[in-house]
Amino acid sequence: MHVTSEQRLDGDVLEREFTLGEIPGILWTPQSASASAPAPLILISPPPLGLRTMYPRLSARARYYAAEYGFAAATIELPGSGERPRWPALEQARADLRRVMEAGEPLTDEIVDALVLPVVDRAVPEWRAALDALLALPEVGGPVGYEGGLISIGIRLAAVEPRIAAAGLFAGSFVPRAIVEEARRVTVPLQVLLQWDDEGNNRQAALDLFDAFGSREKTLHANMGGHAGVPQFETDAGARFFARHLKQ
Amino acid sequence: MHVTSEQRLDGDVLEREFTLGEIPGILWTPQSASASAPAPLILISPPPLGLRTMYPRLSARARYYAAEYGFAAATIELPGSGERPRWPALEQARADLRRVMEAGEPLTDEIVDALVLPVVDRAVPEWRAALDALLALPEVGGPVGYEGGLISIGIRLAAVEPRIAAAGLFAGSFVPRAIVEEARRVTVPLQVLLQWDDEGNNRQAALDLFDAFGSREKTLHANMGGHAGVPQFETDAGARFFARHLKQ
Numbered sequence: 001m002h003v004t005s006e007q008r009l010d011g012d013v014l015e016r017e018f019t020l021g022e023i024p025g026i027l028w029t030p031q032s033a034s035a036s037a038p039a040p041l042i043l044i045s046p047p048p049l050g051l052r053t054m055y056p057r058l059s060a061r062a063r064y065y066a067a068e069y070g071f072a073a074a075t076i077e078l079p080g081s082g083e084r085p086r087w088p089a090l091e092q093a094r095a096d097l098r099r100v101m102e103a104g105e106p107l108t109d110e111i112v113d114a115l116v117l118p119v120v121d122r123a124v125p126e127w128r129a130a131l132d133a134l135l136a137l138p139e140v141g142g143p144v145g146y147e148g149g150l151i152s153i154g155i156r157l158a159a160v161e162p163r164i165a166a167a168g169l170f171a172g173s174f175v176p177r178a179i180v181e182e183a184r185r186v187t188v189p190l191q192v193l194l195q196w197d198d199e200g201n202n203r204q205a206a207l208d209l210f211d212a213f214g215s216r217e218k219t220l221h222a223n224m225g226g227h228a229g230v231p232q233f234e235t236d237a238g239a240r241f242f243a244r245h246l247k248q
Numbered sequence: 249m250h251v252t253s254e255q256r257l258d259g260d261v262l263e264r265e266f267t268l269g270e271i272p273g274i275l276w277t278p279q280s281a282s283a284s285a286p287a288p289l290i291l292i293s294p295p296p297l298g299l300r301t302m303y304p305r306l307s308a309r310a311r312y313y314a315a316e317y318g319f320a321a322a323t324i325e326l327p328g329s330g331e332r333p334r335w336p337a338l339e340q341a342r343a344d345l346r347r348v349m350e351a352g353e354p355l356t357d358e359i360v361d362a363l364v365l366p367v368v369d370r371a372v373p374e375w376r377a378a379l380d381a382l383l384a385l386p387e388v389g390g391p392v393g394y395e396g397g398l399i400s401i402g403i404r405l406a407a408v409e410p411r412i413a414a415a416g417l418f419a420g421s422f423v424p425r426a427i428v429e430e431a432r433r434v435t436v437p438l439q440v441l442l443q444w445d446d447e448g449n450n451r452q453a454a455l456d457l458f459d460a461f462g463s464r465e466k467t468l469h470a471n472m473g474g475h476a477g478v479p480q481f482e483t484d485a486g487a488r489f490f491a492r493h494l495k496q
Contacts, residue, residue, distance in 0.1 A: 196459070196468075207455070210470070211444070217479070220444075222458070222468035231465070233492060237485065244481060 001133035011067030015059070020130055023084070024051060025076035028062035029139055032070055038141030039072035040246035041134060043127060043164075045149025046075055047173075048119065050082035061235060069239050071246070072140045076130050078150070079122035090118060112174040116152050120179065123153045128161055135163070145242045151209075152179045159185045166190070166245035168238045171206035172198055172227055180212050189217040191241040193234060198227045249381035259315035263307070268378055271332070272299060273324035276310035277387055280318055286389030287320040288494035289382060291375060291412075293397025294323055295421075296367065298330035309483060317487050319494070320388045324378050326398070327370035338366060360422045364400050368427065371401045376409055383411070393490045399457075400427045407433040414438070414493035416486045419454035420446055420475055431460045438466040439489040441482060446475045 006016040012031035017024065033039035042065055046054040062073035077083070080090045093114035100107055127146075134140050143165035146154055151169050158167045159182050167186075170193045175183075190213055194206050210220050219241075223231050254264040260279035265272065281287035290313055294302040310321035325331070328338045341362035348355055375394075382388050391413035394402055399417050406415045407430050415434075418441045423431075438461055442454050458468050467489075471479050 216472060218472055219479075220468065220470035222470070224464060224466055231467075233488075236488070240481075240484070240488075 001136075009063060011063055013063050013066040015062075020076065020126075020133055023076050023126060023130075024082070025074060025130060026051065026055075026058070026062075027072065027074040027134065027137075027140075028059070028066050029072045030066040030070050033072060033139040035138035038139055039066075039070055040143060040145070040242075041072045041074065041131075041140050042145040042147060042242055042246070043131070044073050044075045044147055045127070045153055046078060046081070047149055048078050048081045051075065051077045052082060064235055065239055065242075069243055071145075071239075071242065072134075074130065074134050076126060078153075079119055079126065087118075089114065093118075107174060109177060113176045113178070116150065116174065116176050117178065119150065120152045120156055123150075124156050124160065127153070127157055131161070131163055143246050145246050147238060147242075151175060155179050155183050155186060158188055158190075159183075164188060166242060168241060169193070170230070171209055172201055174201070175205070175209055180209055183209060183212045184214045187214050187216070189241075189245050190215045190219070191238065192218065192220050193230060194220060194222040195227055195229060196222050196224050200227050249384075257311060259311055261311050261314040263310075268324065268374075268381055271324050271374060271378075272330070273322060273378060274299065274303075274306070274310075275320065275322045275382065275385075275388075276307070276314050277320045278314040278318050281320060281387040283386035286387055287314075287318055288391060288393070288490075289320045289322065289379075289388050290393040290395060290490055290494070291379070292321050292323045292395055293371075293375070293401055294326060294329070295397055296326050296329045299323065299325045300330060312483060313487055313490075317491055319393075319487075319490065320382075322378065322382050322388075324374060326401075327367055327374065335366075337362065341366075355422065357425060361424045361426070364398065364422065364424050365426065367398065368400050368404055371398075372404050372408065375401070375405055379409070379411055391494050393494050395486060395490075399423060403427050403431050403434060406436055406438075407431070412436060414490060416489060417441070418478070419457055420449055422449070423453070423457055428457055428460050431457060432462045435462050435464070437489075437493050438463045439486065440466065440468050441478060442468060442470040443475055443477060444470050444472050448475050 001018050001020050003016050003018045009015050014029050016027045058075050065071040065073050080086050096111045144163050145166045146164050147168035154169045158164050166189045168191045192210050249266050249268050251264050251266045257263050262277050264275045306323050313319040313321050328334050344359045392411050393414045394412050395416035402417045406412050414437045416439045440458050
């Protein structure tokens with residue numbers, strides 16, 4: 001992990017851009033974090049739109065967590081997003097998605113699988129490697145929360161990575177059938193967001209996914225509106241969920 | 249409104265038992281409430297099990313609201329519950345419910361209507377009269393929140409009473425079809441609780457009811473477990489919902 005720039009932000013938050021091999025990332029830590037009082041870490045996964053594009057939203061969220069709740073927060077670029085290289089099968093799947101959406105045709109399982117599964121296969125080991133690097137910093141500690149991004153990445157990461165102690169997921173994108181099966185193996189506490197009128201998603205599929213999770217503690221927060229309309233107050237609800245599970 | 253007893257509780261909360269005509273009730277106010285700084289009021293409707301039976305839960309909730317958030321809270325006995333007189337049709341409907349439940353037969357619309365509608369018809373004017381009396385106290389102010397109890401009472405009260413500015417409802421009991429129609433006329437912000445495996449309720453009916461509400465801001469909080477298993481953390485989530493809408 002190589003820090004490429006750092007700046008101190010309002011609210012006594014330190015923002016560090018870093019690279020982990022070829023992968024760019026950002027870490028936010030509260031001033032109060034130290035080797036003797038490490039800040040619990042929340043991984044904030046971006047949607048596959050690129051870190052630069054998502055920076056304002058990711059940064060606002062991370063700074064809120066750091067300044068109001070004393071959490072550290074970190075994100076890394078997803079494979080095939082931002083300035084990271086594409087691969088032909090992903091480009092093909094994205095072209096298929098656009099074609100089907102423009103034609104108003106139903107999305108097939110094949111397109112969803114081709115769009116999501118290779119990204120999950122690549123991303124999950126990267127997030128685990130990022131976790132190794134981040135937890136090696138003396139001012140960053142466990143237990144670790146995960147939130148956001150492509151929900152399929154969060155599902156597999158929560159299922160396979162024992163350092164993830166709680167996850168906040170947004171049921172706002174298509175989930176391959178194979179990943180719904182993996183959801184049954186997730187047992188950590190979950191808070192799942194659902195936009196009731198999400199134009200790009202199927203409400204019943206999202207409710208079925210919520211039902212599938214194996215966690216004993218899982219809470220669904222369904223709000224009115226479309227994909228981009230998650231209410232501002234859910235940021236605080238997310239922080240309080242993590243505070244219940246990550247603070248010791 | 250006639251105060252019959254009062255006591256000061258831990259956390260600087262004043263608890264007053266009162267009667268409003270023949271209806272017993274309880275009011276909790278924070279020490280800080282005064283004529284120059286009246287406390288926003290939350291009406292906490294009990295389930296139809298009697299105020300004495302429900303006192304520990306109602307009181308814990310009201311004291312939390314008062315001590316942590318500076319809200320006043322009040323409750324009154326439902327018609328046909330506690331020591332209030334029954335009426336023959338209600339006794340018949342309750343007997344029908346027990347018979348059907350014990351036989352494992354499906355509950356008919358007729359039984360639900362007979363069980364719920366006459367209680368709603370009586371209760372809603374009583375809650376409005378209680379509101380008149382409570383808001384006449386100098387230390388109690390608006391805007392007013394409503395929560396709990398028989399959800400059908402909350403639906404009609406929120407639909408017809410303009411002083412209700414926000415409602416926290418528990419989709420945990422049978423709702424007559426006529427009341428689902430009334431839900432379309434509710435427009436205040438809502439936070440609706442749903443127990444995912446509620447043994448006495450139908451999940452799909454609850455989701456359909458949530459869908460029916462006319463409110464632009466409505467949030468569903470679905471949690472695992474049966475009817476009595478609403479997680480402790482929802483008390484705080486409820487308080488924060490009211491704090492968003494009732495604090496000025």
